[in-house]
Amino acid sequence: xxxxxxxxxxxxxxxxLRISVIIILALxxxxxxxxxxxxxxxxxxxxxxxxxxxxxxxxxxxxxxxFLGVLFDSRGDPISNARIQIFLGPYRGEKEIAEVxxxxxxxxxxxxxxxxxxxxxxxxxxxxxxxASSPSCKIKIIREASSTEIQGSPSFSLSASGLGSLxxxxxxxxxxxxxxxxxxxxxxxSNVSLYENIFISxxxxxxxxxxxxxxxxxxxxxxxxDSIKPLxxxxxxxxTSFERLGISQTxxxxxxxxxxxxxxTTLRSLRFxxxxxxxxYFNVITISLSKLSLDLVRGPYYLFIKVDDYDYIVFSxxxxxxxxxxxxxxxxPGNIGIAFFLFTITILYxxxxxxxxxxxxGELEYILSKPLTRDDLFITRYLSQLxxxxxxxxxxxxxxxxxxxxxxxxxxxxxxxxxxFMGALTSLIAFLSLMYSIATSLRSGFYLGLSIALYMIxxxxxGAISYMIGxxxxxxxxxxxxEIYQNMYYFNPSIMxxxxxxxxxxxxxxxxxxxxxxxxxxxxxxWITLPLLIGxxxxxxxxxxx
Amino acid sequence: xxxxxxxxxxxxxxxxxDDVSFDVRNGEVVGYVGLNGAGKTTTIRIAVGVLPxxxxxxxxxxFSIVRDKRKASERIGWIPEIPLFERDFKALDxxxxxxxxxxxxxxxxRRLGRELLEKVGLGDAMNKKLGHYxxxxxxxxxxxxxxxxxxxxxxxxxxxxxxDPQGIAFFRELALEFKKNGKAVLFSSHILTEVENIADxxxxxxxxxxxxxxxxxxxxxxxSSGGHGSLEEYFFKLIGVKI
Numbered sequence: 205x206x207x208x209x210x211x212x213x214x215x216x217x218x219x220x221l222r223i224s225v226i227i228i229l230a231l232x233x234x235x236x237x238x239x240x241x242x243x244x245x246x247x248x249x250x251x252x253x254x255x256x257x258x259x260x261x262x263x264x265x266x267x268x269x270x271f272l273g274v275l276f277d278s279r280g281d282p283i284s285n286a287r288i289q290i291f292l293g294p295y296r297g298e299k300e301i302a303e304v305x306x307x308x309x310x311x312x313x314x315x316x317x318x319x320x321x322x323x324x325x326x327x328x329x330x331x332x333x334x335x336a337s338s339p340s341c342k343i344k345i346i347r348e349a350s351s352t353e354i355q356g357s358p359s360f361s362l363s364a365s366g367l368g369s370l371x372x373x374x375x376x377x378x379x380x381x382x383x384x385x386x387x388x389x390x391x392x393x394s395n396v397s398l399y400e401n402i403f404i405s406x407x408x409x410x411x412x413x414x415x416x417x418x419x420x421x422x423x424x425x426x427x428x429x430d431s432i433k434p435l436x437x438x439x440x441x442x443x444t445s446f447e448r449l450g451i452s453q454t455x456x457x458x459x460x461x462x463x464x465x466x467x468x469t470t471l472r473s474l475r476f477x478x479x480x481x482x483x484x485y486f487n488v489i490t491i492s493l494s495k496l497s498l499d500l501v502r503g504p505y506y507l508f509i510k511v512d513d514y515d516y517i518v519f520s521x522x523x524x525x526x527x528x529x530x531x532x533x534x535x536x537p538g539n540i541g542i543a544f545f546l547f548t549i550t551i552l553y554x555x556x557x558x559x560x561x562x563x564x565x566g567e568l569e570y571i572l573s574k575p576l577t578r579d580d581l582f583i584t585r586y587l588s589q590l591x592x593x594x595x596x597x598x599x600x601x602x603x604x605x606x607x608x609x610x611x612x613x614x615x616x617x618x619x620x621x622x623x624x625f626m627g628a629l630t631s632l633i634a635f636l637s638l639m640y641s642i643a644t645s646l647r648s649g650f651y652l653g654l655s656i657a658l659y660m661i662x663x664x665x666x667g668a669i670s671y672m673i674g675x676x677x678x679x680x681x682x683x684x685x686x687e688i689y690q691n692m693y694y695f696n697p698s699i700m701x702x703x704x705x706x707x708x709x710x711x712x713x714x715x716x717x718x719x720x721x722x723x724x725x726x727x728x729x730x731w732i733t734l735p736l737l738i739g740x741x742x743x744x745x746x747x748x749x750x
Numbered sequence: 751x752x753x754x755x756x757x758x759x760x761x762x763x764x765x766x767x768d769d770v771s772f773d774v775r776n777g778e779v780v781g782y783v784g785l786n787g788a789g790k791t792t793t794i795r796i797a798v799g800v801l802p803x804x805x806x807x808x809x810x811x812x813f814s815i816v817r818d819k820r821k822a823s824e825r826i827g828w829i830p831e832i833p834l835f836e837r838d839f840k841a842l843d844x845x846x847x848x849x850x851x852x853x854x855x856x857x858x859x860r861r862l863g864r865e866l867l868e869k870v871g872l873g874d875a876m877n878k879k880l881g882h883y884x885x886x887x888x889x890x891x892x893x894x895x896x897x898x899x900x901x902x903x904x905x906x907x908x909x910x911x912x913x914d915p916q917g918i919a920f921f922r923e924l925a926l927e928f929k930k931n932g933k934a935v936l937f938s939s940h941i942l943t944e945v946e947n948i949a950d951x952x953x954x955x956x957x958x959x960x961x962x963x964x965x966x967x968x969x970x971x972x973x974s975s976g977g978h979g980s981l982e983e984y985f986f987k988l989i990g991v992k993i
Contacts, residue, residue, distance in 0.1 A: 557838075
């Protein structure tokens with residue numbers, strides 16, 4: 205078979221340059237950009253979009269207010285001379301009570317002697333009641349032209365002395381760091397020293413080859429005399445996978461998290477490695493993965509920081525991918541899903557326009573009197589539609605990648621993007637083969653009816669159908685229903701897209717992708733080749749006159 | 751030269767062609783005459799390769815339309831009774847598209863398109879959509895497409911149907927010009943007077959079978975000896991119809 209490339213290119217031009225195709229592509233791109241904006245908004249509310257991390261504590265005793273915090277960037281370098289405004293009061297009615305500046309070490313250490321009653325009267329003139337319920341605290345970090353607001357997490361748990369004290373924790377990490385770390389944690393050693401409390405918190409900033417760089421903020425607060433001092437103790441670390449702790453996370457139609465809590469027995473089984481003495485309020489410590497004999501590929505992991513003994517341990521989830529990457533990738537079922545949804549409509553339309561309609565009205569017959577065979581005609585038109593789909597998907601993915609890079613100042617690794625692109629493309633090709641095959645075999649009216657029905661079943665209602673089958677078979681067993689739901693996609697042309705999206709999510713979140721790659725490939729190959737082969741054989745024999 | 755060799759074709763239980771064989775030699779116009787449904791169009795559709803025969807073959811200058819379709823199709827032009835083209839195409843664009851199958855692309859295809867569309871009288875309508883073309887315009891357009899590579903063989907299928915006198919004259923003169931240029935022309939038509947005027951030979955088909963293959967001289971001789979003056983009368987005598 206020697207295919208002429210000219211007609212393929214010409215068919216491609218009239219296929220891709222159709223107004224309807226361009227409008228659908230524009231809609232897909234707009235949806236991608238729009239969802240990226242939504243991610244941007246969601247990121248802004250949860251993380252700092254600037255290269256800035258802040259950890260702080262506001263401690264209000266009966267007659268004093270103390271604020272201690274640190275501002276640093278993703279390298280762990282302190283950010284000095286930033287203005288920090290402290291607000292307190294009822295929620296959404298907070299009033300500024302002080303403004304302080306970070307020093308050369310990025311630290312804020314502010315104390316003022318003011319009673320709660322006085323403070324409250326300053327906030328709510330005429331009221332004689334102290335702040336007792338629903339207090340709200342926040343800070344505003346002002347750096348040159350930018351301003352970041354952090355809502356504090358209030359707590360009354362510092363009332364060991366019975367003084368009715370209030371504590372507020374402030375925590376904001378950059379979207380580009382690896383982990384949000386634990387919120388500031390307070391541990392009270394009431395059985396040892398009544399008022400000596402340890403505050404400890406960290407952010408995993410980045411990975412440098414075999415090391416993790418961690419910004420650690422810690423201090424000891426003595427409630428008895430209202431004083432603070434650096435921790436000045438040796439600290440230890442350990443990183444353990446979910447698997448080790450017996451915790452599994454499944455990413456699929458239904459997210460199932462099962463597992464064990466981190467108890468003392470588990471903790472005592474961990475091998476801790478020293479990170480040295482912590483002498484300052486803020487320290488950048490290096491965690492050596494080689495010392496732990498760890499090869500971190502996929503998260504999630506737990507990072508444990510231990511002080512002296514097992515009474516002081518903080519731990520948090522930590523991934524090898526930043527919150528930004530996680531948010532972007534977990535949005536893919538949505539935004540790439542919309543493009544997939546739209547592009548399958550395009551395929552339905554193109555197969556109608558290039559095969560079903562001209563074939564059933566006899567418009568293909570004349571071309572066949574020209575120097576080409578039926579095989580050439582079948583393949584020429586298939587290839588032109590295939591190229592159209594490839595171009596549409598490429599433009600969409602490129603625009604999504606570019607928007608993410610520009611707007612979010614980051615993008616997921618190209619290999620993840622390429623994997624999803626290939627997955628979506630494979631599934632679109634499977635749909636193309638199916639629709640094209642039907643177009644070669646049925647009259648245009650029947651084609652439209654059947655292809656729309658198949659579109660509804662495979663693209664729109666498949667999830668609901670799968671759940672219904674799951675409920676019918678498994679009753680109320682949610683895990684079994686989830687498994688059935690997942691397995692049903694092996695019978696859907698979109699299986700490869702489904703697989704690659706969940707694979708990407710599982711890479712960045714460390715969850716397990718339960719799809720079997722062999723079955724996914726097998727299903728995709730069958731979905732692509734079988735309809736195409738049937739259509740091809742049918743087209744060789746079908747009468748092309750009207 | 752067009753050689754139709756033992757071609758048979760059935761549609762379901764209906765036998766449309768039964769062992770049809772005849773030749774159209776170079777520099778010859780052969781009339782192809784038969785009643786509606788006799789099998790003329792089926793023969794021609796098989797000859798141009800758009801319909802596969804059940805049995806037999808058609809050779810165009812020695813190339814089988816079944817086994818060597820591309821080479822055979824390079825050597826044949828077809829003007830159907832009712833040409834159907836993809837209606838959303840503009841005429842010139844469709845010409846360029848079809849020229850691509852002949853290996854002619856880009857500016858060369860565009861230049862040739864303009865030239866041939868002018869030649870067949872569609873110069874003013876080359877940017878119109880084919881869906882807006884009249885039947886006569888579509889036939890002229892099919893002619894332009896058939897002239898892309900100036901093939902040595904032509905098949906005219908009821909091409910005079912639905913045409914005004916000017917159109918009829920156009921295609922009559924065209925067939926004669928082709929003959930003059932040494933091309934083989936198969937001319938199927940109901941208008942037997944036209945066939946009589948331009949054909950060197952007439953092949954008669956009835957109910958899917960060739961019932962006679964005579965030169966015009968032979969027909970005239972037999973007609974005058976049998977008392978049937980015209981081709982029409984001769985044809986009706988052949989198929990046993992009294993008028």
